[in-house]
Amino acid sequence: MSDQREKIATNIRKGVLEYCVLASLASGDKYGLELAEELTARKLTAGEGSLYPLLARMKATGLVETYWEEGASGRKRKYYTITEHGHLMVGEFRGVWEAISMQVTDLLGEQHGIDS
Amino acid sequence: MASTAEQYSAEAYLRELGKLLRGAPRDMGVELLEDVAQHIEDGRALGRDDDQILAALGSPEAVAAPLMAEYAAPQERAILRRNSLVLGAVALVLGVLVSIIDTTLADTLGDLIFGASVPEGEGSSYDSIYEQGALQLLIFAIFGLGVAATAVMKGKAARIYGYAAALCMTALVAGLITSSGIFYIPSMVAAWMLVGINGRSSKSVNREPRSKLIRIIGGTALLLPVVLLGAASFTSIEPNVALYAYLALGLAGGIGFLSNSRIALWATCANGAALLAVSTVDQGLLLAAFWLAGTVYFFFGLYGLMWFTRRGTAGGQR
Numbered sequence: 001m002s003d004q005r006e007k008i009a010t011n012i013r014k015g016v017l018e019y020c021v022l023a024s025l026a027s028g029d030k031y032g033l034e035l036a037e038e039l040t041a042r043k044l045t046a047g048e049g050s051l052y053p054l055l056a057r058m059k060a061t062g063l064v065e066t067y068w069e070e071g072a073s074g075r076k077r078k079y080y081t082i083t084e085h086g087h088l089m090v091g092e093f094r095g096v097w098e099a100i101s102m103q104v105t106d107l108l109g110e111q112h113g114i115d116s
Numbered sequence: 117m118a119s120t121a122e123q124y125s126a127e128a129y130l131r132e133l134g135k136l137l138r139g140a141p142r143d144m145g146v147e148l149l150e151d152v153a154q155h156i157e158d159g160r161a162l163g164r165d166d167d168q169i170l171a172a173l174g175s176p177e178a179v180a181a182p183l184m185a186e187y188a189a190p191q192e193r194a195i196l197r198r199n200s201l202v203l204g205a206v207a208l209v210l211g212v213l214v215s216i217i218d219t220t221l222a223d224t225l226g227d228l229i230f231g232a233s234v235p236e237g238e239g240s241s242y243d244s245i246y247e248q249g250a251l252q253l254l255i256f257a258i259f260g261l262g263v264a265a266t267a268v269m270k271g272k273a274a275r276i277y278g279y280a281a282a283l284c285m286t287a288l289v290a291g292l293i294t295s296s297g298i299f300y301i302p303s304m305v306a307a308w309m310l311v312g313i314n315g316r317s318s319k320s321v322n323r324e325p326r327s328k329l330i331r332i333i334g335g336t337a338l339l340l341p342v343v344l345l346g347a348a349s350f351t352s353i354e355p356n357v358a359l360y361a362y363l364a365l366g367l368a369g370g371i372g373f374l375s376n377s378r379i380a381l382w383a384t385c386a387n388g389a390a391l392l393a394v395s396t397v398d399q400g401l402l403l404a405a406f407w408l409a410g411t412v413y414f415f416f417g418l419y420g421l422m423w424f425t426r427r428g429t430a431g432g433q434r
Binding site: 031032033036040046047048049050052053054055056057075077078 | 144147148151152154155157158159161162172173174175176178179180181182183186
């Protein structure tokens with residue numbers, strides 16, 4: 001049962017992870033581990049490592065940019081920042097997500113009604 | 117989740133990841149590796165232990181997979197493209213060879229179409245052979261062109277046309293099997309190989325099982341005459357240097373083919389091409405035998421060169 005749950009969650013996460021990254025960056029620049037920890041804490045990604053290929057692709061498509069900055073520990077870190085195009089995409093996603101989640105919730109509610 | 121990564125030390129993890137990224141474009145692979153290395157260091161700086169960090173990262177395969185999926189597909193497409201162009205060129209050359217044979221051979225497709233127009237025993241017969249010969253040459257080169265055309269088509273058109281061309285060639289071979297049909301066998305094989313390429317979606321990367329099968333069949337086919345001749349040399353044929361040289365070469369070629377040696381594949385392919393060309397230029401009694409042997413050598417060699425995974429890169433992925 002929990003296997004099925006994990007499967008469903010993995011499938012849904014796959015489609016939204018990219019926008020969750022953008023949304024997280026919209027509230028402030030972050031370095032890799034910071035971003036990974038936030039997404040893991042929210043249970044939005046199962047493997048932190050797969051975040052980096054995703055970030056590389058998002059950089060290549062102009063959704064995010066990177067810069068190097070010295071952190072509190074005194075070491076240089078690669079920070080990710082959202083681009084103008086990235087902000088636009090978050091806006092688009094918000095519209096789609098609201099519509100989808102509303103409809104899905106609605107359907108699930110009906111289903112619940114039939115069951116009980 | 118922890119069980120997948122905890123057998124690695126951080127260094128081994130990065131080494132494994134680097135190995136998996138070998139096929140990716142250099143800068144992208146290096147960047148990803150640096151990102152993950154930084155992630156591990158940042159985690160350590162926060163006081164995590166390595167097992168914890170690596171477990172959260174997920175397996176090296178999972179980290180490399182998105183990048184490799186993105187870059188393996190275009191690479192695969194490029195290989196398919198190259199192979200289909202090679203086969204197209206092969207079909208074209210074969211078409212010319214066949215048309216040469218067909219114009220010079222008696223009782224062929226040409227005679228079926230034009231009628232056996234050369235009257236027996238007349239002095240002027242050579243003229244008429246060559247007059248019609250040129251025309252026939254053109255007409256039979258069309259089969260080569262017809263098969264080769266598949267190579268420059270794309271998508272659905274290529275798939276449908278390729279099938280049609282291959283079926284045509286098969287019908288031609290089957291219909292004329294007692295006369296010139298066998299000379300169209302190589303063109304037919306090329307046509308079906310093109311069908312095979314067009315039928316492959318760029319996602320079906322794993323052709324290892326089929327390559328292995330072809331390697332075994334081809335190796336056996338190449339070794340069989342050597343073994344038979346070897347056995348014969350001990351019983352009936354008078355042994356001489358040429359025979360031993362042939363046996364040694366044949367043995368090396370067959371074993372090389374079985375063990376996927378690049379040199380043996382090239383040699384097999386070139387040997388087949390030479391047999392085909394020689395049997396066209398110097399048509400003798402054994403024309404058909406040379407032609408068929410050439411066909412076998414040529415296509416097994418070509419298949420190996422096109423599809424066998426190069427040794428050394430094999431096993432890099434898995």
